[in-house]
Amino acid sequence: MGEKTISLSDKIARLRGLFIEQLPERMAGARRLFDILRADPTVGEAATSLHRYLHNTKGTAASFGFLELSALSSKAEELAKAILENPDALPSNENWQQLGGCLSDMERMLEQSALQVGSSDGQSEQKLMFEMPSTKNAAYDTNNERLIYICDDETLMAEQLAAQLQCFGYQTVLFNNTAELRDAVLAKQPDAVIMDIIFPEGKSEGTNVLANLREKHGIRFPAIFVSARRDFDARLRAIQAGGEAYFPKPVSALELVASLDLLTRHSEPESFRVLIVDDEPEIAQYHALILENAGMVTRTTSVLETVLDMVGEFKPDLVLMDMYMPRCSGHDMAKLIRQVPDYVGLPIVF
Missing domain, CATH: 3.40.50.2300 (Response regulator)
Incomplete structure (x- = not known):
């Protein structure tokens, strides 16, 4: 008996489950960073880490259909960004209360298992993702008689x-x-x-x-x-x-x-090659699944030190990169890539 084919929806559902499993640890980390900043708002590393966590949670939650969690993360991200961009200006008590309130709402949602997959119009969805028909090689059926x-x-x-x-x-x-x-x-x-x-x-x-x-x-x-x-x-x-x-x-x-x-003779075109760089492995894999289902070839990495080697080996047509990552931003990583003359014209999308 052959191995059962796993649908795109099933693969995405597995990634979604992994994201949910990791949320308690993530929330605990965010709360620790908030407490550090509350005690000393000038700790820049804590502000950077908290902002990056909230940014990643916002995007990943939205991708997996958790729109309420994404909205809370987005609001908290803006508050953390204000702290990050103005290290010399002490946040007001109101800002601290709003940021702490967003984190509390996220924690409460997690504790009550209130995460719900939703659609953009606010209606509950029973299915995370509809199965997409694969377009790969559809126009090049060489078995047809000419x-x-x-x-x-x-x-x-x-x-x-x-x-x-x-x-x-x-x-x-x-x-x-x-x-x-x-x-x-x-x-x-x-x-x-x-x-x-x-x-x-x-x-x-x-x-x-x-x-x-x-x-x-x-x-x-x-x-x-x-x-x-x-x-x-x-x-x-x-x-x-x-x-x-x-x-x-x-x-x-x-x-x-x-x-x-x-x-x-119909020559099959080479598939478009996309390198995905994201410090969130689950969201990188999510994007890879969607692109591969559309007939593209992908590689993913969450380790910034490997990016240059992967660009050289994989030779992508495009790099899809997260903006906020540990140690450097997406812009900094793009500049690093383009220090290599062969990669000056490589498209990089954030």
Whole structure:
């Protein structure tokens, strides 16, 4: 029996549970920092740590749906920030009471197990996160047969060519006149068209029809011309009509297939790479889950000393970084990264 697949919602629920388990210890730490500051507001390290804790709690609680806890943390964060930014100005008794009151409300909420997942409109939600459909590789299903239209008034040759292409996995549809081809293209665009040039309507009818589809209808697709004509004018008209290959008759099936493979092959794009830097491992993992579900490749770290090495090894397209972290801010970390010339243009989002 195979291993049970864990849904995105289940993974996020586990992170949410871990966050709840850690809250009592976090609240005790916040209360100790508050008591230190209450006794001596000039202890800058305590103010910095308290502000960072409240900032992290605000963001993490909101991510996991605890909006009331996030709102209390946000209010307390602003009060702690005022202390941090004005170390020489003693906070008023009212400020201390407000900050202490926010912490008490958070502690009371935790003691009463009153944490509730909510939505932005205040209504209770029964589910933390809806399952998101994965978009990864959705547009690149290489198992689908590639559709090729073949238009040639030499029916026998066209049928032989179609049979050969089908042996290589192509789906083919035959047309012996350009009017039918035009209608078919307007109804359903193929992956490529193999087109003769000479038809009863004229010696350049094939190129004229494809040029008209491009210019009048804006329809573009790989076109390969096959023709008994070998002159310069025929080849030039084929290029001007959007032709990307030209084969004089009789056509080598192997050479034609090689050209079709090249023109219709869909290369899967490289996934966008995001490095997530956050001193809260749970929130870093939360963001990673969301981004990976959208088809991106992620790496996470909560250790600032490893960031430069990870940038060099992982080569991210973007760095997603927390603003408030121990020892340095997100801005300081960004400056440190950009001291390396190769990383000057690396996008960093806070």
